[in-house]
Amino acid sequence: MSVIEVTNLSVSFDTQDGAVEAVKDVSFHIDRGECLGIVGESGAGKSQTFLAAMGLLANNGRTSGSVRFGGRELLGLTPKEANRVRGAELAMIFQDPLTALTPHLTVAQQMAEVLSTHRGTRGADAERICLEWLERVQIAEAKRRLRQYPHELSGGMRQRVMIAMAMLCSPKLLIADEPTTALDATVQAEILDLMARLQAEENTAIALITHDMGVVARMCDRVEVMRLGAFVESGNVEDIFHAPQHDHTKMLLDSMPRLDQAKPQASPEVMSTGAILKVRDLKVNFPIKLDRGLFGRAAILRAVDGVSFDLAPGETLGIVGESGGGKSTLARAVLRLLPETHGSVTWLGKELTMLEGKALTKERRNLQIVFQDPLASLNPRMTISASIAEPLRTFQPTLTSRERKIKVAEMMERVGLDQRMINRYPHELSGGQNQRVGIARAMINRPKLVICDEAVSALDVSIQSQIIELLKELQADMGLSMLFISHDLSVVRDISHRIMVLYLGQVVELAGRDALYSAPEHPYTRMLISAAPIPDPRVERTRNRIRIPGELSSPLEPAAALRFLPSRRGQPDYRPRLQEVRPGHWVAEHDTLEAILAARASSGMPRAAVD
Amino acid sequence: MTAYIVRRVLVAVPTLVILIFACFFLMQVAPGGPFTSERPLPPQVLANIEARYGLDQPLWKQMWDYLVGIVTRFDFGPSFAYRDRDVNDIIAQGFPVTLTYGLISFAVATFAGMGIGVAAAVRHNTWLDYIAVGATFSAQALPNFVMAPILVIVFTWQLGWLPGGGWNGGQWQYLVMPVIALSTSYVASITRITRSSMLETLNSDFIRTARAKGLPEHRVIWRHAMKPAMLPVVSYLGPTFVAMITGSVVIDVYFSTGGIGRAYVDSALNRDYAVMLGVTILYGGLTVLFNLLVDVAYAWLDPKIRY
Incomplete structure (x- = not known):
């Protein structure tokens, strides 16, 4: 028996440029206790479909068709009538x-x-x-959380609170709109487990809106693939993944990077062995004010805590880790974009940390960075061609404006931007196009090192794979070295030669890309790899997961640095040392997984192992 | 929180001392003194007068004595223009009047502005919203010195409904026009700030969550949207209150209400710098106080703010 029955639902928005059709004539149903996945790229109309059912469309939204829920028509209800359903049954x-x-x-x-x-x-x-439900969603120290404000909770805890709040009245249908997209992989894995468990226990139907085929593979019974407001393919999860019919479904599956299968390496193997960049014992500390009170006590947050590595010409080093792990701080410290750092960064034999003023500016020509949010990192008042040309003005001031124009045009063509866009502003471009602008700006002086700081994380998978291909091509053309920072292990695998795993500002593992995925040594690496969902329902549902309960500890917590070495907990200043277990494969000292789990359980750490 | 307030008060002390010194210095730099007139006084008389007020002392000594007088005895010194009155008397006489119509105007501006602003935001793109936006747009162009004569012309000359000036112990007929004149442009500003802030809040994710929970709309607005929407409004209230008090310079002149503004204007004309200094420091102290209150209100509205 279906919980919700949607027939010929269309949603349009009245705008100044006329009506925009967001959802076109979609029909579907969800059965009791079933999980339906709705996948598609951003702007496909996934959320609007369900916001329409909830009666939560923006004021200029119009609907037609029918949404029947529990024998009642939901479209056209007055807010008062709708309020009796939403929050309770829906x-x-x-x-x-x-x-x-x-x-x-x-x-x-x-x-x-x-x-x-x-x-x-x-x-x-x-x-x-409320307390019962907070305990059921396995939030640590549930009782204390009741009195806390949202900003005092981590992202994962807040999502648990949201889920508990949604489940309070035991709804028949839970609509989850990208519930784990903003979360780290390990937290995502826990939240998905939780949802699956509640679905089974309460027999709640779930509508899971996501762009992530891996999440679909793990959670869903049936799938609807959505594109430009319409459903292009529907079927059960096995068929969608193993016998996709529509081109869009195939494209979504193909562009999804997979942890368990590396794409053939497109970027050339690293020839030279010398290092162009040597980082030794790099440290970045931020003073943090802890207490309220007249004279607040200050603490030191070790964002980067003694990181060392070499980078060869033409090499890509992937840097992975969860949020708060110090990835971006490391990137900024290497480029001297932070005022206070300790340790040494040697660039082509020169000590970067010693350079000041003009000498530093001169080196910046070869040291470029591409940021995560393409729109926010471009000046909104500059046309994109002006943004791309700006590094030329700085580093090649002798160029005439005609020469500059030619170079900008060449670069735009190289990154796949249409010439007609030269006078456009960033807000007129899509996210993928803006990221191409960011890459063009970084590459126009043919730098020797480019740092990509979560450069593809904000993009749809199809765009993401295009940008990665572009970066690989540019690397082959120019022979540049890259530091590729991402929280997504599968993306990093596609582009890197070697991969470094950061945990709370320390390197826990550094290895060649294949070695890292096929034989990960450190428990943290193994945990990260096992948390990342694989877009294949058969593999995803049968594999063993390594779970170390609890969320990423705060870097301010002294014991956190020794989370994987509990046997040294008596020496809070002890830093795990890197050891070379195989040639080129470095692993930080750690205890066995069993010892870590046992220590966690015995020390009364917030949550006990769940499963 | 208490510690924060204590710290803020401690910071306010040097602020006020610097204000006193700066004002004192500026008064000295200004040409002319309280006893310069078109017909010069005989030198002996002038010397006597200056000796009586301590003006023959070196400047640093005068400044020091002034500061000590304020700190130890809360004494702002004698007036130079009125022989037998000191600055404290003048302030004590005018300030209650100013504070009365200032506070009423402040309350009117705040409540009317917030009320209209919230109503316009909740009824976005309806006739109510359009009227509110149109009216505030015009009202913002009506500062107190424009409103005051218009009100007098309409209500006193033409209609004869209200007395054109005076105080009369603060009877309501005498309060209406000063309050309207002072508050009109601020009602408009606060309405606009409230409206746009409320609209932004109503579009935020947590309001969508509140609606998804099935809460009735009045609860969504009052419980979930109100506090966050008030943040920008509250930061505007500090300057608003100060403007109400300093606006008394105009109001007292137009409506002869006898507030502190009148004394301020007179002291400038008479070069009575003791009174000028006293009133300036009073205004400065109120500014510091109200900014502190605004910051405290902020902490109440937003638990994220920690001190």
């Missing part, structure tokens, strides 16, 4: 847990009002139910 959780909770209300206040609105339960009774 619940929704959203992508960004950082902004989806009201900042000035405590967790208990936000949860309890659901109960008072729909069930009339208040006070101590309501609080007891």
